[in-house]
Amino acid sequence: MNTAVISDFNADLFGRILENTSHAVGKVASFPFGQVFQSLLSVARGDLTVLNSDTTGKFQTDASQPHLENLIIWTRAESILPAFQRGLEFQNIDAEKLQEDVDTVVDLILECSPKVKNVFVMSWMMPLGHSGQGMLDYRPQSGLQFALNEANNRLSARLSSKTNVYVLNVLNYFLACSGRTSNPKLFYSAKVPFSTDVFKWAANDISSAIAGLNGKARRVVVLDLDNTLWGGILGDVGIEGIRLGGHDHTGEAFVDFQRVVKALTNKGIALAIASKNYESNALAAIKNHPEMILRLEDISAWRINWDDKAKNIVEIAQELNLGLSSFVFIDDNPAERARVAEALPEVLVPDWPEDPALYKEAFLKLACFNVPSISEEDRTRVTMFAAERTRKQLRESLSHEEWLATINMSATVNRLTTSNQSRVTQLINKSNQFNALARKIAEQDLVAWAAHPGHYCWSFRVADKYGDSGLTGVISAERVGSDMQISDFVMSCRVMGRQLENLMLGLVIQMAAENGASKLYIDFVPTDRNAPMRDFLDRSGLKKEGDHYEWNCVHHYPLPSHIRLIDARNE
Numbered sequence: 001m002n003t004a005v006i007s008d009f010n011a012d013l014f015g016r017i018l019e020n021t022s023h024a025v026g027k028v029a030s031f032p033f034g035q036v037f038q039s040l041l042s043v044a045r046g047d048l049t050v051l052n053s054d055t056t057g058k059f060q061t062d063a064s065q066p067h068l069e070n071l072i073i074w075t076r077a078e079s080i081l082p083a084f085q086r087g088l089e090f091q092n093i094d095a096e097k098l099q100e101d102v103d104t105v106v107d108l109i110l111e112c113s114p115k116v117k118n119v120f121v122m123s124w125m126m127p128l129g130h131s132g133q134g135m136l137d138y139r140p141q142s143g144l145q146f147a148l149n150e151a152n153n154r155l156s157a158r159l160s161s162k163t164n165v166y167v168l169n170v171l172n173y174f175l176a177c178s179g180r181t182s183n184p185k186l187f188y189s190a191k192v193p194f195s196t197d198v199f200k201w202a203a204n205d206i207s208s209a210i211a212g213l214n215g216k217a218r219r220v221v222v223l224d225l226d227n228t229l230w231g232g233i234l235g236d237v238g239i240e241g242i243r244l245g246g247h248d249h250t251g252e253a254f255v256d257f258q259r260v261v262k263a264l265t266n267k268g269i270a271l272a273i274a275s276k277n278y279e280s281n282a283l284a285a286i287k288n289h290p291e292m293i294l295r296l297e298d299i300s301a302w303r304i305n306w307d308d309k310a311k312n313i314v315e316i317a318q319e320l321n322l323g324l325s326s327f328v329f330i331d332d333n334p335a336e337r338a339r340v341a342e343a344l345p346e347v348l349v350p351d352w353p354e355d356p357a358l359y360k361e362a363f364l365k366l367a368c369f370n371v372p373s374i375s376e377e378d379r380t381r382v383t384m385f386a387a388e389r390t391r392k393q394l395r396e397s398l399s400h401e402e403w404l405a406t407i408n409m410s411a412t413v414n415r416l417t418t419s420n421q422s423r424v425t426q427l428i429n430k431s432n433q434f435n436a437l438a439r440k441i442a443e444q445d446l447v448a449w450a451a452h453p454g455h456y457c458w459s460f461r462v463a464d465k466y467g468d469s470g471l472t473g474v475i476s477a478e479r480v481g482s483d484m485q486i487s488d489f490v491m492s493c494r495v496m497g498r499q500l501e502n503l504m505l506g507l508v509i510q511m512a513a514e515n516g517a518s519k520l521y522i523d524f525v526p527t528d529r530n531a532p533m534r535d536f537l538d539r540s541g542l543k544k545e546g547d548h549y550e551w552n553c554v555h556h557y558p559l560p561s562h563i564r565l566i567d568a569r570n571e
Contacts, residue, residue, distance in 0.1 A: 002026050002027055002029075002068055002069050002070070003015075003018065003019075003025040003026060003027070003028045003029070003068070003069060003070040003071075003072065004028070004029045004030070004031060004043075004048075004068050004070070004071055004072070005018075005028065005029070005030045005031065005071075005072045005073075005074065006031045006036055006039040006040060006043075006071065006072070006073045006074070006075075007030070007031075007033050007036070007072075007073075007074045007075060008033060008034055008036050008074075008075045008076055008079040008080060009033050009034075009074075009076070009187075009191050009192065009193050009194075010030075010033050010190055010191040010192050011030045011033060011074065012030055013192055013196070013199060014030075014074075014194075014199040014202065014203070015028040015029065015030050016028070017196070017199045017200055017203045018072075018199075018202075018203040018206060018207070021200075021203040021204060021206075021207045022203075022207035022210070022211070024207060024210045024211060024214065025069075025070060025206070025207065025210060026069065033191060034191075036073075036075055036080060036105075037104075037108060040073075040108035040109065040111070040112055041108065041111075043068070043071060043112040043115055043116065044108065044111035044112045044115065046115055048068070068115070068116045068117070069116070069117045069118065070116070070117065070118045070119075070120065070206075070210065071112065071116040071118070071119045071120070072120045072122070072206065073109065073119065073120070073121045073122065074122040074170075074202075075105070075122070075124070076124065076127065076193070077124035077125070077126075077127075077148060077151065078127050080101070080105060080124075081098060081101040081102065081105075081124070081151060082097075082101055083097040083098035083100075083101050083147075084098060084101070084124075084144075084147055084148065084151065087142070087144050087147055088127065088130065088144065090133075092141050092142055093141055093142065093143075093144075093147045095140070095141070095147075095150070098147055098150065098151060099150075099154060101151075102151050102154045102155055102158075103154075103158070105155070106154075106155060106158045106159060109121060109159060109165065110158075110159070110161075110162065110165075113162045113164055113165050113444075114444075116164070117164060117442055117445075118164055118166070118209075118210065118213060118442070119162070119164060119165040119166070120166050120168055120206055120209065121155070121159060121165065121166070121167045121168070122167075122168055122170040122202075123152045123155070123156075123167055123168065123169050123170050123171070124148055124151055124152055124155075124170070125148070125170055125171050125174070126144065126145065126148060128174075128181060128182045128193070128194075129182070130144075132144045132145060133145075152167075155167060162444070163422070163442070163443040163444050164442045164443065164444050166209060166372070168202075168205060168206070168209070170202070172201070172205070173198045173201035173202050173205070174198060176201050176365070177195065177197040177198055177201065179195070179197055180195050180197075181194060181195050181197070181198050182194055182195055182198075183195060204367050205367060205370075207367075208367035208368060208370040209370050209372075211368075211370065212369075212370040212371045212372055213372050213429070213442075214429060214440055215426075215429035215430030215431070215432070215440070216325070216430075217368065217369055217370055217371050217430070218269070218326055218327065218328045218348060218368040218369055219268070219269060219270060219322060219326040219327075220269065220270045220271075220272055220300075220316075220317075220320065220322060220326050220327045220328065221261065221264065221269060221270070221271050221272070221327075221328045221330060222272045222273070222274050222313055222316060222327055222328065222329045222330070222347075223261070223271065223272070223273055223274070223275075223330050223331075224273075224274065224275050224330065224331040224332060224333065224336065225273060225275040225277060225282055225285075225304075226275065226276075226277065226332075227332040227333075227356075228330060228331055228332045229254065229257070229258060229294065230242040230243060230244040230251075230254050230285075230289075231243025231244065231250050231251060231254055231356060234277055234281055234282060234285055235277060235278065235281065239281075239284065239285045239288060239289055242285065242289070244289060244291045244292065245290075245291025246291060249357070250356055250357070251291070253356040253357045253359060253360070254356055254359070255291055255293055256359075256360045257356070257359040257360045257363065258292070258293035258294050259293050260360050260363055260364060261294065261363065262293055262294055262298055264369060265298055265381070265382045266374075266379055267369060267371065267374055267378060267379075268371075268374065268375075268377070268378025268379065268381045269369055269381075270300040270301075270320060270322075270381060270382060270385055271294065271298055271299050271300060271382070272299065272300055272301045272302060272303075272316045272320075273299055273301075273302035273303070273304060274302075274303050274304075274309045274312045274313055274316065274329070274331075275302075275303075275304045276305070276306050276309070277304050277305075278304070279302075279304040279305065282304045283296065283304070286299075297382070297386060298382060300320060300381075300382055300385035300386070301316045301319050301320055301385070301389075302316075303315055303316060308339070308343075309329075309331070309336055309339065309340055310339055310340050310343035310344050313327060313329060313340060313344060313347060314344070320385065320494075321433070321493035321494055321496060322493065323346070323432055323433065323529055324344055324346035324347050325346040325347075327344075327346070327347045327348065328347070328348045328349075328350070328366070328368060329344075329347050329348070329349045330350065330352060330363075331352065332352060332354075334352075337349050337351075337352065348368055350362070350366060371426075372426075373422045373423075373426060375422060375423040375426060375470075375471070376423075376470065377423060377470030377471055377472075380468070380470065383467060384467060384468075384469055384470065384494065385494075387466040387467035387469075388466075388494060390466050391403075391407065391464075391466055394406070394407075400497075404498065404499065404560075404562045405562055407464040407465055407466065407498075407562075408464055408465040408564075409462065409463070409464045409498060409562060409563050409564070410462070410463050410464070410563065410564040410565075410566055411460050411461065411462050411473075411500060411503055411563050411564070411565055411566065412460070412461040412463075412566040412567075412568055413458050413459070413460055413507060413565065413566070413567055413568065413569060414458065414459050414461070414568040414569055414571070415450075415456075415457065415458060415459075415569045416446070416447065416450045416457040416458075416459065420459050420471060421443055421446065421447055422443060423459070423470075423471045424446065424457070424459050424471070424474050425441065425442070425443040425446050427471065427472070427473075427474050427490055427492065428440075428441060428446070428474055428488055428490050429441065431490045431491065431492060431493070432527070432529040432530060433493045433496075433529055433530055433531070433532045433533065434490065434491040434492070434493055434496060434501070434530070434532050434533050434536070435489070435490045435527075435530050435533055436486065436488075436489035436490070436522055436524050436525065436530070436533050436537070437486075437487065437488060437489065437522075437523070437524070437525045438525045438527050438530065439487070439488055449476075449487075450476070452478070454478055454479035455476070455477075455478045455479075455487075456476060456477050456478070456508075456511060457474070457475075457476040457488070458474070458475055458476070458504075458507070458508075458569065459471050459473065459474055460472065460473030460474070460475075460491075460500060460503070460504060462495050462498070462500055469492070469494060469495050470492075472491060472492035472494065472495045472500070473490065473491045473492070473495070473500055473501075473504055474488055474489075474490045474491075475488060475489050475490070475504045475505070475507075475508055476488040477508050477511070477512070477520070479515070479517070482516075482517060482518045483512075483517055483518055483519050483520065483521060484508070484511075484512035484515070484517040484519075484520045484521075484553075485520075485521055485522070485523075486508065486520065486521070486522035489501075489504070489505075489522060489533070491504070493532070496532060498563075499560040499562070499563065500563070501536050501540075502540070502558075502559070502560050503559055503560055503563050503565065505540060505542075505557065506557040506558065506559040506560075507559070508520060509551055509553060509557040510557070512553050513553040513554070517553050518552075518553060519550050519551060519552050519553055520550065520551045520553060521548065521549060521550035521551070522537070522542075522548075522549050522550075523547060523548050523549075524537060524547040524548075524549060525547070526547065537549050541557070
């Protein structure tokens with residue numbers, strides 16, 4: 001993976017910090033600083049010869065692929081927007097001229113975007129050390145902050161049309177730094193305007209964004225109870241004795257922490273509990289304490305017992321059908337944190353402050369939940385997990401076939417549309433267990449791929465009598481000579497075992513036969529996590545030869561009888 005930086009200052013130090021922050025960014029190169037427009041034009045033309053490959057590593061030159069994986073554009077308003085610079089000289093700011101300045105930058109970024117997989121654009125902020133216009137700062141025409149807000153809003157609004165361009169709030173990095181954010185002497189000697197700490201925060205933000213784009217954002221937070229969600233030991237002090245809310249500064253801190261944790265469920269982050277307690281007592285506290293923000297309906301799974309917490313987290317992962325690399329574990333006890341970190345290295349175990357007053361701040365600083373979009377499925381994921389618990393309870397009392405016959409399952413198949421393309425891309429990129437080809441693709445590239453003649457991309461939305469599981473399946477295929485090849489075969493692990501995968505495969509085989517294909521085939525790409533996909537292919541009835549699976553299209557592939565198919569592909 002290759003990354004380049006275009007800036008109006010010397011970004012070499014930032015590039016080195018970014019390169020060492022995460023292997024995901026690969027080699028980092030900097031265009032000559034102060035040549036922003038020339039550099040943007042070079043990227044738009046696909047000309048990267050200005051980058052020194054001897055020191056930055058080789059970049060892709062295949063014309064069929066993006067030359068760069070990641071492009072970071074970091075400029076300062078005072079150097080890139082002449083109308084804003086005049087405002088710094090206490091002249092009136094011409095709103096139309098400022099808009100033209102912004103559009104000049106945006107137009108070049110839009111030209112670059114098709115040549116790069118991901119573009120990150122840093123927002124503009126007031127120059128460090130500038131006191132602004134005081135009480136006039138938010139006045140139209142003369143107000144510097146008013147003008148800057150207008151510029152950033154226009155920048156973001158115009159770039160929002162490109163699904164691979166992301167505007168990052170640079171002000172966050174400066175607010176997060178408790179120390180010095182600049183070194184004037186370093187600026188005059190080396191043209192480096194910001195401190196190492198600022199660059200570290202920016203590097204962490206970009207690294208987490210790339211992880212999110214690659215489907216590696218964390219998706220589950222596992223929480224302890226005693227002295228983590230409330231103060232005190234429940235078994236010692238009882239429900240009435242725990243510190244939570246009320247006229248108590250520590251109790252208020254726990255309430256605020258619960259509030260920011262709960263907010264994550266609106267992003268599709270699941271919450272779980274791993275606590276050493278008596279389950280009945282703990283559940284009673286969650287249900288009945290008047291100051292509890294988190295309630296049982298917010299919790300997707302729990303293990304409240306006296307067992308090893310590492311073992312409990314593994315069981316929670318199995319229950320939710322998610323890999324351990326999706327998990328974050330938060331516990332006030334350093335011994336418990338050390339145990340989980342050692343036993344389950346895939347789980348993120350952040351250091352945790354001793355003072356509850358710092359819990360909220362520590363949690364908000366976690367950059368592991370960064371996602372490029374939030375779908376309706378994300379917003380309702382907690383409800384979906386609750387519905388799955390009900391399904392499992394029924395499943396335990398019936399045979400698998402009897403259970404399938406009782407759930408009134410339906411599946412709506414649709415083609416790729418503007419309304420579902422974001423969720424389809426998300427599912428392809430973040431699904432690991434039931435993913436046959438492990439393809440990672442940007443939204444705009446998927447849309448372009450699906451538009452080719454002979455290419456097909458379908459989504460599947462699943463529902464049953466317990467609730468709507470959302471868009472949980474994607475299959476795509478392309479014509480290759482006289483055959484049809486599957487390009488994506490992805491399904492959310494939360495609907496595994498309901499034979500949706502059989503329906504998806506059967507419909508594609510049906511389509512291949514209708515289009516005169518001799519056979520349909522899929523070349524499985526094994527990873528360390530997609531064994532469930534392999535298991536299905538092995539028992540699917542497809543002819544197997546190594547990692548190659550195929551079906552002769554003269555034969556009918558049976559569709560599951562218990563699934564009611566709703567075909568919306570022609571709507």
